[in-house]
Amino acid sequence: MKQSHTPILIPPVPEDNISDLLEQRVAATPDRPLFSVPVGDGWRDISATEFRRQVITLAKGLAAAGVEPGDRVALICKTSYPWTLVDFALHYAGAVMVPVYETSSPLQIHWILEDSGARAIITESAEHAARVAEVRSDLPALELDWRLDEGAIDTLSAGGAEISDEEIERRRSLAVGSDMATLIYTSGSTGRPRGCVLTHSNFVDLARNAGSALDEVVQPGASTLLFVTLAHVFARFISVLAVHAGVRVGHQPDTTQLLPSLGSFKPTFLLAVPRVFEKVYNSAEQSTAADGKGKIFRTAAKVAVEHSEALDTGKVPFMLGLKFKVFDKLVYAKLREKLGGNVRYAVSGSAPLSHYLGHFYRSLGVKILEGYGLTETTAPVSVNLPDKFKIGTVGPALPGHTIRIGDDGEVEIKGIDVFKEYWNNPTATRAAFTDDGFFRTGDLGSLDDDGYLTITGRKKEIIVTAGGKNVSPAALEDPIRANTIIGQVVVVGDQKPFISALVTLDPEMLPAWLNNQGEDPSMSLEEAVRNPKVLAEVQSAIDGGNKYVSRAESIRKFVILPTEFIEANGHLTPKMSIRRDAILRDFAGEIAKLYGPNPQTELVNTQA
Template sequence: MREKIVPPLVPHAVARNTTDFVVEQAEKPSNPPLFARRDASGAWQDVRAKDFRADVERIAKGLMASGIGQGDRVGVMARTCYEWVLVDFAIWFAGAVSVPIYETSSPSQIAWNLGNSGAIAAFGETASHEDMIRIAVDSEGLAVNDVWQMTPAGLDQLRAAGARISDEELEERRSAATLDSLATIIYTSGTLGRPKGCELTHGNFVGLSENTVAAVREVFTPGAKTIMFLPLAHVFARFISVLAVAAGVQVGHTPDIKNLLPDLQSFQPTFILAVPRVFEKVYNSALTRAENEGRGKIFAAAADTAIAWSAAHDDGGKPGLGLRLRHAAFDALVYRKLRAAMGGHIRYAVSGGGPLGKRLGHFFHGIGLLVLEGYGLTETTAPISVNTPHRVKIGTVGAPLPGNAVRIADDGEILTKGVCVMRGYYELPELQAETFTDGWFHTGDIGELDPDGFLTITGRKKEIIVTAGGKNVAPAQLEDQIRADALVSQVVVVGEGRPFIAALVTLDEEALPGWLERHGQPALSIAEAGDNVLVREHVQAVIDRANGSVSKAEAIRAFRVVPTDFTEESGHLTPSLKVKRAKVMSDFGDVVEQIYSAPKPTAV
């Protein structure tokens, strides 16, 4: 199949914008809880729709009183927290446009987002955020007039300032935006070059939210709950945040993923959303803990059974009696404990931001958590396609959502159009012409559509490696399999213009101590472990397994374990945990040269 077009389930109503979701929820007789916040004792307390709307309106009036006009840009820099969403909707109620800033951003990155977008004001979560914003503003001479902290005192300042703005003035401002109006400028996380501002409209959020709710009712149902831990500056979390309000789903927030398990247990969500690396870490942590406790063989058998049980359901099949009995036994021994560790009520997970891989997808389905893998970009307001509970093919990223379309170009590139696609790149008309053809947006990804319209991602067009022998290699297929190993943290496949394919590998700092102890090795640092014979043999075995899925010309024939991990803090990962290949190649180019200056390895 070369093209799949799915008509919308919910038609557009032009006189509408994202703020209508808040108004509609607040006007329901049930006054549903839209959010939950921790009180001083750490207990979760409901924030109901009427109270949320009232506070949004107070802050929006404060913004108006402070000079924020229709269409003005306002920056938001904060960790993932309730106040992020409160301020976001207040900006929209005031008729303005929000500009997210990752809370890990440097002053130069902050200055770019605020300066390029033309922001005249900004929010920072804390005093340190405010200081960084002011440093950025002063260093570049930006026309940012106000910087507010998202603390109780900072927001109270706005609430008080808005007392003189009437309800009629606010309603006129709130209702002025249409589906065509700009809602936000989200800057791409920048794996290549300087971030580009993606113009997402109210229509993108409204149309995509309403059609997603209609298509995935089993997940986004009244009474459903989720806990948000991904950065709200990223389009994936931002879209789900709006979608949750549209669906009446309750959201709790946790800013630190290190507290995720206790937060899951206390909040007890019915679904979660995460990037593939989070699912890899959950699996690898469970495996490592089992091995450290001497239960590695039991866990391995349980994992194999879960994967086999899930795979048996492919194409409408079902597992045989023996497999069902083993699955039931491991459910009592292993799977139930894993579900309890995640709160005990999770039925679904939504995965985006990169390929998950079949093995992990089948594992989580087999333990009772169906991972609905989807695909999208900042430019597409997140999801273009997604698996749904009633239409799922593990290993794919699903079929296009209602209102979206996918086309596979002659060179394999994925093109898309529909309610998800942005208005354009902010002040980059030349890039607009490059990335759109007859209304179809060029995603830059390579993929395939199966006969049922399910999409599979096979690589990134700009990341395709062409060896000296002219062989095209998609690194993702190898990297995803290698990175799934508990001892491996990151891997970057290299070989552009070179005689063979190689790889840079980093080790997982949390998994390493237990692995060394189980293998009778002394405690070693990450740098020291890279030279350890057993560690290298293990990494080689992992690579050998991955090589079995590709041709000899595509196989990794040499690797190096680099002495440090690739992290967001080191500048080698984006906030959504994608590898910045250009940065890795710049910082570890000498290691790559060592690989290719060494004696040529024998063919695999």
């Protein structure tokens, strides 16, 4: 059983809670900007002292309105400054936040509020409130509610004047490290969401140790623009880490406005999923093609990848270095400006980033630090570091963690950020841990001789063909999904004679690609799935994906679906992971047609 351990750097302080991180930040650098909020075309800074003042004022209002220590308070809100303000105000009031994805359905909201026993809820908009209203009559424990768009923060803040500073200090000091800090429900690609009890120590100890390991990323003067949903533990942890380290944070929930916001905010590092990096690359490729400079971009990208690969060998050939310098001025500098001009690092998780893009962005001047974690591990367990970095891996264990690979290939974790329990579910909690206390992640992976972790797939998603071949869908899906026009790909073939795939197109990228191919950019998805050039491009992507696997694991047939996999139709989770069971159920007919009564073994597509 292979194992890797990284010793803890900052010893735990058992009595500390998340609010102590803000108290310590204010004491250390009271005037340092912790947040920036959009004002017109620019940003207004909020210092550590000002943020603490707003937090305490809102906490007083929550206390005056009836929120008691230990109460669970739900929040439905897009990624924004008010989200984090409410989060810390609840800590200071002694309450526990239960985040709810803003895309959650009424039934999902009902389950989370009922199971958590939430006594209050804060919603951002009338639309959010309407979804809560649909199920409100079945939630007797839900007594209090407020709407942010109706001025809830100002109203609550104004109503807490009679609550003393001493009362808020008492409340914020009640929780110790082992107490519940938040109750986060897993988005779950299968089954009903389970509430993960994350403690104050999970966040505090992880922030302190990850901050030390990533000190070059979160150094004084660092800043980041959050656009990943704060309801997900990944962004939530980064917010806590930023307060601990004194990193300036901005928010932009509208991804259509991301590039202008990056240009004005000018972050030094980003937090994103691989799909964002794929889209930035694909957009640049298509826009240069439209300007007649596609060949230049493709050559520049090839040189960038070769340059990064050469760096790993310790020697960059003279001519390659010369080409790199030329393209740095012609191409790479312009792409850096699109990201704001100051980005040096990006922390990526949720799915694997292709080797190609990892090398491309590294030469661009942006080191993508791939990491790994789950809701149950308060997000990161391992991450590539500026000085410990291997493209294609999710890095070594962060300080305070032990990673091992079980006999069946499952990744098992023990460490400072592993959750306390599943709320109201002792059976699931027991099943989640080994007899010696390691958390069973459900993911398959491997450790190399240097302790770097590579994730190869989900244990429950392994496909076993009729011939007995074990196939990890991710090994095929991830490289295929990186193609410009492909939205999603789902590999199928359990108990079938060969592997097939369901493919969807990316409606954002498709029009530009079609235009560059001399085709009608306004054609519908129904027309596009039969278009010969589209079929050939998907075929090429399938061929590329098949290069990563053996013949027995390769995709022999595929079908392009005239639809999208989106969260609204139940095919994606809020963090954009595919809901494999739902897709297999809803497209069972299409899958059956792929195999038919006499399955072919050659690589073909069903639209031909």
